[in-house]
Amino acid sequence: MAQPAAADKRLSLREAVARYVHDGDTVSLEGFTHLIPTAAGHEIIRQGRKDLTVVRMTADIVVDQMLAAGCVSTLVSSFVGNSSAGSLGELRRRVETGRPAPLAFEEYSHYGMICRYLAGAQRLPFYPLRSYAGSDLPAVNSALRKVTSPYPGPDGEPEQIYVVPPVNPDVTLVHAQRADRAGNTQIWGLTGVQAEAVFAARQAVVIVEEVVDDHVIRSDPNRTVIPAHAVDAVVACPRGAHPSFAQGYYDRDNAFYRAWSHISKDAERLRAWLAEWVYGTEDHAAYVARLGEEFWDGLAVGEAMSLPVNYGRRL
Known part of the structure; x- marks a missing residue:
């Protein structure tokens, strides 16, 4: 018996942000060191979203950039910092001086944030x-x-x-390695709370390195962390986690993390960076192209293949 055709949820990143992220929304951006949805944050900046409540366990560079762009009024987090490489200049200015605008900051522990997502996902009080x-x-x-x-x-x-209390974002955006057109999403390597954040949300957008044929996902079902029924849109966005890494696709850009503390320490320099690299690029593909193939060659990773698994089937 033929399987019914899967729904095709593919959108461009521009379309997905326009459709699912609105001024005043509570927006979850998750990915723990690995698979950080940076390209999604940049597109939110390009589209000029305002007054967002951003929920992110480890508020890092992408949050600093969204703050500098005036997108965020409230931050809910359990860690703030430049991932062992220094400080977040814009976030520090907002918290320590209230300039150029104050930031409401709700602080939890890591496990406290996980519990909030679990409560939200299970619709518990x-x-x-x-x-x-x-x-x-x-x-x-x-x-x-x-x-x-x-x-x-x-x-x-x-x-x-x-x-x-539970957290139920208006929308969760996560990055992953691959998904099929319906949104069955696979992650390997370091995982965070992507699945919990998606299930807790009212709507969810998955951004991936590549959209693959349905049979690729079905061939390795245990790697599917997020099922299609929890996903509203699928976006193909290669290299969309930079400067973080995508296991098996590209390495972490440690030089950028080290540089960010110096960039963000100076408010004018930070805004110049946004003007060049976010507002000055039409989309993430243009951002990738501006960095150049020689740069990406420097973040290339070698193969470390997993052995095949025999799931078995009826004869």
């Missing part, structure tokens, strides 16, 4: 965790609250335990 006991985070974040467990603790008495 909150998620319990122990890790805030003894922490001073509850003093700066009133959303960290305690509830009484309905079950007795080790001493037989009801236990007080911290909980975090």
